[in-house]
Amino acid sequence: MKKHVNIGSLIFKIVALIVLIFGVLMILYPFYIMIITAFKTQAESAADFFALPATWTTDNFLGVINKSNYFMYFSNSVIITVSSIVLIFLFVPMCAYAIARNMRSRKYFKFLFYFLLCAIFVPFQVIMVPLVIYMGWLGLSNQTGLICLHVTLASSQAIFLLTNYIRSVPPDLEESASIDGCTTWGAYWRVVLPLVKPMIATVLVLNALWVWNDFQMPLLILNTVPESWTLPLFQYNFKSQYTYDYNMAFASYLIAIVPVMIAYIFAQKYIVEGLTAGAVKT
Amino acid sequence: MSAKTATARPDTSKPPKKGSLHHVVQVHYLFTLPILIMYLVFFIVPMFMGIFYSFTDWSGLSSQFNFVGFDNYGKIFQDDDFINALLFNLKYTVALVIGTLVVSLILALLMNQKIPFRTGFRSIFFFPAVLSGITVGLIWNELFLKVVPVFGQTLGIDILSKSMLGNATTAFWAVLIVNLWQGCATPTVLLIAGLQSVPKDLYEAATIDGANAWQRFKAITVPFLLPIINIVIITTTKAGLTIFDYIKALTDGGPNKATRAVGLLIYNDAMQGGKFSYAVAESMILFILVAIVSFFTIKGTSNKEAGDA
Incomplete structure (x- = not known):
């Protein structure tokens, strides 16, 4: 050898x-x-x-920017991605923490865990058709509605990843923190969150990419209101409008790819980890 | 483990309500509320709405509807459009799973060798995974029109010399190529990680015992990779059955409905208006299909994981 x-x-x-x-x-x-x-x-x-x-x-590039509201679409994408990520960060680890600490002793939490997990088996098409009408009824056929949907659909997988991770962290630290007078929220926020940072980073990176790149949901919810388009939706519509201008089409793809490319260069480790962790658990 | 939570310091010296286990659990209930509410409002309700209306004749526009039992489902299975779409999905999924496994396994095995620029290769091969499927589809759409035919003509390959998207048979392969171009990235990285988890001394021992490369691969590598291969099969199967973005960007179901996948058919029926209950019933069939596949593959995986190192 x-x-x-x-x-x-x-x-x-x-x-x-x-x-x-x-x-x-x-x-x-x-x-x-x-x-x-x-x-x-x-x-x-x-x-x-x-x-x-x-x-x-x-x-x-100037043509793309002048003929369309590129910066508006860009900022729409940023707003939707950042809002979704902030909400996921606020709500999901908190829920996963409560489940992780109680699922062995209380039925509600165990039930909730598997209840949330169900969504992993349901293809998006199943809720897609009702959503067209339902979001209209709620008055949420807009960016707010899209953000809510992103957070909801992200939660199944994220809770699964985070619950398992938090369960591997012994509860001693937060218990002693609460004996020292920390509130339950304080113990969670100041003791637990820092301990599960790596998995939270993975979950957030995974979902940031997912939200940023998603095409089907914006197409469903936002397509009739051009001012609310995200970048993928803009690209699709721009391409149908300027079918024969290859140069401008490619320019529009390139400026859409550059932000992701920059993110990839600087955060490659986290992105690879996030996407592979996501694949493992879906 | 369960004892730990149950006996979580019931004997604290001070009796304040705040620190008590009871209070803690109450706060924990609150912690789950936002997600629970969102999940109910934005997932469970629309899902059951779908199931409910799939048994009605509601058009989505009218104010009235009747219960029609399984009528929609009956109609679907006599609908050539749906059958063709379903057949497309099944064929496509099989091709996608095999293609993904073969390509990513080859790439992973090659990148697991001691060769120069390993990390560089990995970074480049993974990059497509971070792009939006619709962007990738649109880029390849242009390439199939302007670039691939030129290659086909220069190399004398007949299938490539015309636009692959213009012909029913080649359009299938065109979509598959684009899907593999992007879809092999994550499986490759997963498989590399799997390969690196195989203990080196196993290979050495096998070599000393006179096993050749193929025997070592079969007896050592494959068993270690099985859990990951299962994951790849599950995710790729789901991706194949629910494919939408690439088709929307590349062919929009054409030419002549040849690449109209179930996902696109449902979308078209839902958007067209007047076919609400029908479109919902179509999605339920996709649901059942995905659920069955996920169930069996997950069952397979969890069995295998017991033997995983």
């Missing part, structure tokens, strides 16, 4: 590298096309779709 690094394993490694490089090209090539096209004029693309731009023009 260690003595002779034989030719066979060397060849295998070279083949592995070649396959992986081919895969990387498959992943990166669409981005390459997107970038070069976004910086070219329509005439240039018509002449040669694959050539690098002769002059890197920003007209397409």
Whole structure:
């Protein structure tokens, strides 16, 4: 095993590298096309779709920003994502904590845990059709309604992840805190929350990406009111409007991807952890 | 463990109400309220509303409706549109599960070798996972029109030389390619983590005993990966059965309804107006399908997890 690094394993490694490089090209090539096209004029693309731009023009980006309210959609997405994440942070760990500490001794909490878990088995399409009418009845066919839905649909998986995590944290610390005069809320907020920070970070990153990228729910709830569109919804509608302007279409995709790309570069560890934890438990 | 909560210091020296177990539990009940209320209002009520109306003939617009029992369900199974959509989903799901497992297993095995730039490869292969499905779909939509045919023509591959989205058979594969392009990212990372959990000395022992690479893979790697493979199968199956974004962005169900998945059909029926109870009944069938699949795969997983290291 260690003595002779034989030719066979060397060849295998070279083949592995070649396959992986081919895969990387498959992943990166669409981005390459997107970038070069976004910086070219329509005439240039018509002449040669694959050539690098002769002059890197920003007209397409300006076009997207001028012809649409890009910044409005961007801020809509930010508002919806941030509000959902704040609400998830406030309500979900609190609920998971109560469940984790009582589910062995009190039926209500045990029931609640499995009751919330049910949603994992229900495909979104099941509530999608009623939601169209129901959210209208509630007067919530708007961003507020969308935020409520995001928080609700995030809660099943998040409670599952957090409850199991909190149960692995011994209750001694919060008990001594409450003996020292901490209120139950204080014990939770100042003692428990800091201890479960890693899992909360995972849950929040996972859901931030999910909310930011979601297309189906905004399409359902917000599509008739353009002022309330999120970025994915804007992209979809923009594309149907400017079908033949590839350059501007690619520019619009690129400016939508850049924020996520930046987040990925700076928080890759958390994002990978969050998405894989999410996959494991869904 | 259960004794711990029950005997949570009943003997405190001071008797203040605040610290008492009784009070604590009352506050804990309050802690669960916001989520419980939201869950009831935004999930349970619409779900039961769906179940209820699936047994009526309500159009969604009229003020009146009648109970029609299982009429909607009966109609659905005679509806070619629905049957075709369901068949599309089943075929697509099988292809997606196999494709995802094969591609991500190969990538994971290769990236588990001692090769240069391992972390770099991993970062790049994972990146598609953070993008919105609709963005990915729209980008590939353009690529299938402008880029893929050029490759097909240069390489002399017939299927690729025309737009794959314009033909019923190739459109299926086009959607699958895009789905795999993005969908293999997370399974690959999960499988890499699984591979790294296999104790190295097992391989060494097997090598000394004369096992070849394939035997080692079959006898050591696969059993260790089984729990993860199960997870991948569950999530991919669900994704395949409920696919929506890619199809909306790539084909919108076309050409000629060939890629109209159940999710899209339900959406179209729900938005079209006048078919409310029918659309709801369609979604119930998808529900049952997903529930059955999840149940069996989860049962399989929990059995396997007992043997997991």
